[in-house]
Amino acid sequence: MKTFTTMMEREKENKISMAYGLGVQVNPITNLAIDVSYEYSKLYDIDFTTWVVGIGYRFLIKGVTHDSQYIF
Numbered sequence: 001m002k003t004f005t006t007m008m009e010r011e012k013e014n015k016i017s018m019a020y021g022l023g024v025q026v027n028p029i030t031n032l033a034i035d036v037s038y039e040y041s042k043l044y045d046i047d048f049t050t051w052v053v054g055i056g057y058r059f060l061i062k063g064v065t066h067d068s069q070y071i072f
Contacts, residue, residue: 018041024037032057034056037051
């Protein structure tokens with residue numbers, strides 16, 4: 001059973017963390033998109049970094065535009 005004191009101590013341990021990211025999308029040709037993005041965050045003493053690379057292709061089927069993206 002938790003006491004009021006231990007609950008207060010745990011409440012003091014709460015931290016606010018910060019994250020940031022940067023991304024770019026380019027269209028080298030009309031129907032092709034290339035995405036690259038980076039994100040960094042830190043939670044307690046653990047650093048998290050993420051890189052994402054994606055390719056998207058836009059094609060036309062019977063007058064309807066459809067976007068397709070693949071993320072690596």
